[in-house]
Amino acid sequence: MIELKNITKYYGDFPAVTNISFKIEKGEIVGLLGPNGAGKSTTMKMITGFMPPTSGELSVGGYDIVTQSIEARRKIGYLPETVPLYTDMTVYSYIEYMGLLRGLNKKNIKSKVDNVIEICKLEDYRNSLISKLSKGFRQRVGISQAIIHDPEVLVLDEPTIGIDPNQVVETRQLIKNLSGEHTLLLSSHILPEVSSICERVLIIHEGEIAASDTIKNLSSLMSGKNKIEADIIGSPQSIVTELEKINDIKSVEFSINKSSSEFSTFTIETEINSDIRSEISKIIINNGWGLIRLQSIGMSLEDIFLQITTSE
Amino acid sequence: MRNIILITSKEIKTYFASPMAYIVGGMFLGLTWLFFNTSIVPGESNPITESNVRGYLEPTTLLFIIFSPLITMRLFSEEEKLGTLELLLTSPVKDWEIVMGKYLASTVILISTLLCTFFYVILISIYSTPDFGPLLSAYLGIILYGIATLGVGVFASSLSSNQIVSAVVGIVILLLLSFLDSLGAMIDGIPSTIFNEIALNYHYGDFTKGVIDIRNIVYYLSTASVFLFFTIVILQMRRWR
Numbered sequence: 001m002i003e004l005k006n007i008t009k010y011y012g013d014f015p016a017v018t019n020i021s022f023k024i025e026k027g028e029i030v031g032l033l034g035p036n037g038a039g040k041s042t043t044m045k046m047i048t049g050f051m052p053p054t055s056g057e058l059s060v061g062g063y064d065i066v067t068q069s070i071e072a073r074r075k076i077g078y079l080p081e082t083v084p085l086y087t088d089m090t091v092y093s094y095i096e097y098m099g100l101l102r103g104l105n106k107k108n109i110k111s112k113v114d115n116v117i118e119i120c121k122l123e124d125y126r127n128s129l130i131s132k133l134s135k136g137f138r139q140r141v142g143i144s145q146a147i148i149h150d151p152e153v154l155v156l157d158e159p160t161i162g163i164d165p166n167q168v169v170e171t172r173q174l175i176k177n178l179s180g181e182h183t184l185l186l187s188s189h190i191l192p193e194v195s196s197i198c199e200r201v202l203i204i205h206e207g208e209i210a211a212s213d214t215i216k217n218l219s220s221l222m223s224g225k226n227k228i229e230a231d232i233i234g235s236p237q238s239i240v241t242e243l244e245k246i247n248d249i250k251s252v253e254f255s256i257n258k259s260s261s262e263f264s265t266f267t268i269e270t271e272i273n274s275d276i277r278s279e280i281s282k283i284i285i286n287n288g289w290g291l292i293r294l295q296s297i298g299m300s301l302e303d304i305f306l307q308i309t310t311s312e
Numbered sequence: 313m314r315n316i317i318l319i320t321s322k323e324i325k326t327y328f329a330s331p332m333a334y335i336v337g338g339m340f341l342g343l344t345w346l347f348f349n350t351s352i353v354p355g356e357s358n359p360i361t362e363s364n365v366r367g368y369l370e371p372t373t374l375l376f377i378i379f380s381p382l383i384t385m386r387l388f389s390e391e392e393k394l395g396t397l398e399l400l401l402t403s404p405v406k407d408w409e410i411v412m413g414k415y416l417a418s419t420v421i422l423i424s425t426l427l428c429t430f431f432y433v434i435l436i437s438i439y440s441t442p443d444f445g446p447l448l449s450a451y452l453g454i455i456l457y458g459i460a461t462l463g464v465g466v467f468a469s470s471l472s473s474n475q476i477v478s479a480v481v482g483i484v485i486l487l488l489l490s491f492l493d494s495l496g497a498m499i500d501g502i503p504s505t506i507f508n509e510i511a512l513n514y515h516y517g518d519f520t521k522g523v524i525d526i527r528n529i530v531y532y533l534s535t536a537s538v539f540l541f542f543t544i545v546i547l548q549m550r551r552w553r
Contacts, residue, residue: 050401070406082395085396086394088326088329089326101318
């Protein structure tokens with residue numbers, strides 16, 4: 001549905017994005033992840049046809065974004081990071097105008113707008129001026145204009161930035177509900193958001209694609225290792241020495257629990273395909289220590305993200 | 313065409329929803345009323361003649377230097393400031409359709425304000441028997457003059473996200489264009505002709521005499537077209553930046 005081939009974008013002499021290529025299939029939900037200034041927004045602005053790439057090929061729904069721009073743009077619903085709204089219009093008239101601009105028919109525009117207002121739960125604000133709405137509701141109006149024409153591709157740039165936590169949860173739920181019908185590309189620097197909504201993640205770092213895979217694959221692939229967390233009562237130093245004797249263990253770290261001085265929390269990194277929890281428990285029992293908790297944890301998206309963006 | 317009409321009607325609605333419309337419109341009508349009154353010579357047997365038309369319409373052309381940029385200043389500056397330009401430029405609408413839609417909106421606003429001054433024409437026809445030829449040609453001239461100044465205003469609006477800056481840039485360009493003929497009068501030879509031909513005012517005189525010269529019509533229409541073309545170029549440069 002979206003295909004980028006060797007896309008590079010310069011702002012003057014500054015390369016914002018260098019030589020990135022990726023493909024998003026129909027119906028996929030993909031998160032574009034990266035620190036601020038990594039090139040997320042630039043990439044989205046190129047996909048939506050706001051600005052052309054300096055070099056490379058970019059197509060949306062089979063249409064080249066530069067030479068067949070109008071056809072490509074017809075397929076896209078876009079919410080820029082700044083949530084642009086005509087603040088002197090009412091919610092209804094704004095969504096109606098954006099719908100007509102995207103090629104909807106005057107005849108059925110009313111039912112379309114009503115439908116979108118219902119999806120985004122804006123019924124109570126139908127005739128309110130946009131300037132009177134809170135940030136969270138503005139965000140919903142922004143999403144409404146992106147989906148009014150039922151686009152095949154939905155591009156959302158940082159859709160939950162700057163709104164309060166309750167509204168973040170609601171907005172995320174709204175995006176999740178939308179994802180069934182559209183190919184969705186979402187950018188964020190908030191990791192839980194991406195892991196809760198998206199199936200696949202593209203990690204972009206300093207203008208390059210650093211990783212592209214499903215969250216599950218990434219966490220096992222990335223690491224080459226697994227993590228185990230354990231709360232143990234006993235002398236931390238001797239526990240570490242004993243645990244390090246196990247073959248598959250790569251490293252053991254401990255932190256003394258502040259709330260309860262009884263036990264310490266150990267983080268144990270192991271080789272990827274080995275579960276050594278039973279061995280650990282044997283050692284603990286043999287040494288007469290107390291085992292409170294023993295848990296295997298995969299690498300979180302945070303870990304992966306940090307690893308990718310700092311190791312290079 | 314559909315997109316142009318859509319943008320035009322949205323811009324007209326937005327314009328008349330703001331107090332700016334009534335301040336600018338009121339100012340315009342107030343000043344033309346003043347011009348109209350000062351052009352009446354009291355005590356004469358025929359107090360209102362068609363020379364009155366020239367009398368109040370000629371200074372009205374100068375009003376456009378300020379009036380047109382005030383109408384057009386928000387057209388692109390506001391979009392840029394709100395960020396909605398990004399939505400507009402990613403919608404399936406061509407750049408020239410956006411520019412034309414906005415420009416047409418400003419012409420509708422200008423012509424509708426100008427129509428209000430037809431009240432003076434009614435007064436003239438009640439109190440005297442004017443020659444409608446020069447009167448109507450003067451109105452045609454002034455509409456063309458306005459159309460050209462709006463083109464400049466739209467262009468100025470595309471240059472900045474600050475409405476005040478846009479208005480000032482528009483006014484400066486229009487001042488230069490209007491008074492080039494005074495500069496032309498000071499020198500002679502080919503440069504003088506060039507200055508005269510470019511000047512906005514130089515082409516207006518004939519209309520008030522009842523002369524409709526196709527060259528003058530072409531001049532005003534092409535001035536507008538040139539600046540609208542520049543506007544499209546600016547929009548596209550914005551994309552490639």
